[in-house]
Amino acid sequence: ISPVANLIAVPVVSLGVVPLVLPGVLLGALGSSLGNWLLQMADQILHGLMWLLEYLGGMSWAAFSLPISSAAALGFAMLAVFLLLLPRGLPGRWLMPLFLLPAVTGTAGLEMRPGQxxxxxxxxxxxxxxxxxxxxxxxxxxxxxxxxxxxxxxxxxxxxxxxxxxxxxxxxxxxxxxxxxxxxxxxxxxxxxxxxxxxxxxxxxxxxxxxxxxxxxxxxxxxxxxxxxxxxxxxxxxxxxxxxxxxxxxxxxxxxxxxxxxxxxxxxxxxxxxxxxxxxxxxxxxxxxxxxxxxxxxxxxxxxxxxxxxxxxxxxxxxxxxxxxxxxxxxxxxxxxxxxxxxxxxxxxxxxxxxxxxxxxxxxxxRHWWQPWMPEAENELVDTSATPSFL
Ligand SMILES: [Zn+2]
Missing domain, CATH: 3.60.15.10 (Ribonuclease Z/Hydroxyacylglutathione hydrolase-like)
Known part of the structure; x- marks a missing residue:
């Protein structure tokens, strides 16, 4: 749903909210009550926008998920997109969307054999x-x-x-x-x-x-x-x-x-x-x-x-x-x-x-790149050898 939501939200924010907020902040700092009024207007618009966006996001078909694909399938897909972007004269270019299929349908490394x-x-x-x-x-x-x-x-x-x-x-x-x-x-x-x-x-x-x-x-x-x-x-x-x-x-x-x-x-x-x-x-x-x-x-x-x-x-x-x-x-x-x-x-x-x-x-x-330098938090160990087990 995000293209539709953005089609509405981007103009409303850039043409409605921002032009009210900037002079509102400036006039408010100068002590003018007009500044306050402008900010309240912006707030009303944002309020309405949030209601609409939450409504759109709550729809059952608002988002869909695809299974994670294997590295090979993603590699194929990237190659296909690259070839699709080449000039029109390239023979067989129309076949490229087929190479996108493994990335959309495959799953990575989850296969298990009987007994596992x-x-x-x-x-x-x-x-x-x-x-x-x-x-x-x-x-x-x-x-x-x-x-x-x-x-x-x-x-x-x-x-x-x-x-x-x-x-x-x-x-x-x-x-x-x-x-x-x-x-x-x-x-x-x-x-x-x-x-x-x-x-x-x-x-x-x-x-x-x-x-x-x-x-x-x-x-x-x-x-x-x-x-x-x-x-x-x-x-x-x-x-x-x-x-x-x-x-x-x-x-x-x-x-x-x-x-x-x-x-x-x-x-x-x-x-x-x-x-x-x-x-x-x-x-x-x-x-x-x-x-x-x-x-x-x-x-x-x-x-x-x-x-x-x-x-x-x-x-x-x-x-x-x-x-x-x-x-x-x-x-x-x-x-x-x-x-x-x-x-x-x-x-x-x-x-x-x-x-x-x-x-x-x-x-x-x-692991993120900064994590190797973070100290590993360890649980404090308590010697419980003398503690009865019902505690
Ligand atoms: Zn529980």
Whole structure:
């Protein structure tokens, strides 16, 4: 929509607003009331213009996204544009638009083979949004928070991530539990994509279950492209809601496992140790409840024994997550820890053979030229060896 918006906005600002503001500022500085009047006129015009621009920007077709193309496809496209700009006499010039097609239709480096899967923990600030992909399927586990009527992590992070990957259909959307920082973007996702099946925690949606909308129940499982998905919690009829009603999802192939436990707290960790202990060990753990002291008990994380732990947290969040004691607990176990506020979105690509694991963080992959000189902020480590684990 931007050409239309600019066609209106540029003349209005340059012929209407600027000619009022400049003399307005000058006359205002000289103490003339006319200056004030001119500035108020400019304000009225800008007000009307902003209303119109917001209206245009809010239209569903106002913007569209294309998947990211490979370097080769972009190279082809640049060559085609160059040749198109050459003099008319060049034979075959009319064929050039065909070379633009790969850049518009292709996706870069996202292909996965059966048995492989990826887990992307997106940088959504304080909250959680995770995208799991196999060769032919996509699952989103939590959507991040909704901040206001127009603003949400789903709109600014999750949807752009999926569109760039060329995805406009989700096979499964899981909302681990009802808290805004996990489920706040549901309506944005439902409007922005087609969604096959939805899973909710037992804490809500009672009576809303239907063919494609259901509670996540212990034992619900399926397989996509040689990759296993299974809910380990909550069991049918589980009473306690909110954090402790979180859906806990285990994803695994022959070589690796990833555990997404939502915001479960120590009572559920204990429950899982009693009932699902053999299914807990995982290569990757998204730290329960963002690294809060209510979760990540020593026994639980010892059983999961994650090689990698990711804390999905907002920069300087008001809860102080992740708690340094919790981070230290994982490091004492030998786990590598990452925090999304420092590392940005974090990508895990799990191959089907042991050792075939790629881990990439957004900040490492997209480092700005000034960043190598910035000191790496490190979490203060607290010696918790003498601290009881329930703190
Ligand atoms: Zn949370």
């Amino acid at each position: 899967f990826s887990v992307d923990i997106l940088d959504v600030g304080q909250g959680l949004a995770t995208v799991v992909m196999t060769a032919n399927h996509t699952l989103v586990f939590d959507t991040g928070a909704r901040f206001s009527r127009r603003s949400s992590a789903a709109r600014s992070v999750v949807l752009p991530f999926l569109k760039q990957a060329g995805i406009d259909h989700l096979d499964v959307l899981v909302l681990s539990h009802d808290d805004n920082d996990h489920a706040g973007g549901e309506s944005v996702i439902m409007r922005g994509l087609t969604v096959g099946r939805r899973y909710f925690s037992t804490s809500r949606q009672k009576g809303r279950e239907s063919g494609l909308v259901s509670h996540c129940n212990t034992g619900d499982r399926w397989q996509w492209d040689g990759v296993d998905f299974e809910f380990l919690h909550p069991p049918p009829g589980w009473a306690s809601g909110d954090n402790n009603g979180s859906c806990v999802l285990k994803i695994s192939n022959a070589a690796f496992g990833a555990l997404l436990p939502g915001d479960i707290e120590q009572p559920v960790e204990k429950f899982l140790l009693q009932h699902e202990a053999e299914k807990l060990p995982s290569t990757l753990l998204v730290a329960p409840h963002h690294g809060s002291l209510t979760s990540s008990s020593r026994d639980f994380i010892a059983q999961v024994a994650p090689q990698w732990v990711v804390f999905s947290v907002g920069y300087h969040n008001r809860f102080g997550f992740p708690k340094p004691e919790v981070v230290a607990r994982y490091r004492q176990l030998g786990s590598e820890t990452l925090e999304t506020d420092r590392s940005g979105g974090t990508s895990f690509r799990f191959g089907s053979q042991p050792g075939d694991l790629q881990v990439q963080t957004w900040r490492d992959a997209h």
